[in-house]
Amino acid sequence: MAVKIILILLLFSVHLGNAQKVLDVECQSVVGVVEENTTIPCTFKLPPEYNDVIINEATIKRWTPPLFYINYNDNVVKGDPRIILPSRTDPSLLFTNTTVSDEGEYEYELQTSRGVIKSTTFSLRVTAEFSPPVINSWPEGIKADVAPVLYCNTSGGYPAGSIHWFNNNGVPVTEKATLEITERDDKLLTMSSKLTLNVNDLIWEAFLCFVLNSSFRDEGLTSFYEAEETGFSVVGKISFTLQPTDYLELECQSAVGVIGENTTIPCSFSSFQGDEDIIIYSLWIMSNFWIGTYQRGSQ
Known part of the structure; x- marks a missing residue:
């Protein structure tokens, strides 16, 4: 009888050990x-x-x-x-x-x-991606003797990104702007950038609003200009990281193309110094300047 009891206990112990x-x-x-x-x-x-x-x-x-x-x-x-x-x-x-x-x-x-x-x-x-930006002005019609205020609004994105401004010569004017970020009921965000101009800024006539997400990838741009003959002509977009306040200058050479053949436009970053590579994520090519985001070094 003792042998049988010991055997049963041993079998039970093995089974319990496997289960645990x-x-x-x-x-x-x-x-x-x-x-x-x-x-x-x-x-x-x-x-x-x-x-x-x-x-x-x-x-x-x-x-x-x-x-x-x-x-x-x-x-x-x-x-x-x-x-x-x-x-x-x-x-x-x-x-x-x-x-x-x-x-x-x-x-x-x-x-x-x-x-x-x-x-x-x-x-x-x-x-979540932000909606395409929209620019509104106050007053609605730009007047020669009134310094206007421009608002660039985008919504529905997450997490918070940033909004950058340029005039129609490609010069950044974001330092004149203030950014307000608010949370919607669904916890998605609305970003509104207020660009306060002075009368002298009106000589540029056109301004561009550029939206970046939290990873400094572009999520859209839009332009505002008063005169019909002035503004931004978007030639094309290439798919480009950006240190948030670090701007590079791009120099491109003029070239002669042949109909029906590919044409290379040689370009280089003129203000960049260093041995790191520049990785372009997105690049908007305008009629008289370029804007985009880049990263120094490999990913």
Whole structure:
């Protein structure tokens, strides 16, 4: 009888040890786009013989109580319905209809057919593009003896970016502007830049508003000019990083092109000194100057 009891206890101990074995899962931090679905890639870190893992429970924590919980054995689902665990064999997650409120740090816990998964963390950053900028003036009609105020407005973006101003000779005048950033009910942002001019500035007649996102990539530009024969003629755009107050001068040589053939316009940065490469992200080519964003050094 004693031999039988010892054997049963040994078998029970082995079974309990396997059930409580702690395994690992690893998730990548990602950047999601507002109103789009965002996948959080996750993978099991398991021994080769564990090729049949089935997820029984999953918990996602951000605050208390848990943000999301699912128990497949008891058919229980609680929390944010936008969070989906698409497969019981793949720990990757799906955030549907991503919002700004989803941005933050998360803790992820799993229980599986092979044991408890050690909790892991991941972060979700959120972005949204700003709308094309619009310029308004006060007063509405530019008068020769009145210093006007120009407003450049853009909305619906996240996180906050910046707005830059240039006159129609490509000279930056952002130092004369003030930027106001406000949060909408949906936590997306509105940016409004107020450019205060003096009467002498009217000789330029045209001004350009250039919107950059938080990564200093351009999200649009627009122009304001009073005289019809004056303004900005956009020749084309090339897809270019910018130190926020660092402006370069671009010199281009005149060239003769042949119809039906490709024509190269040799250009160089005349005011740049250093051994680093210049990586152009976006470049707006105007009739009499260029504007864009760049980065020094490799990515």
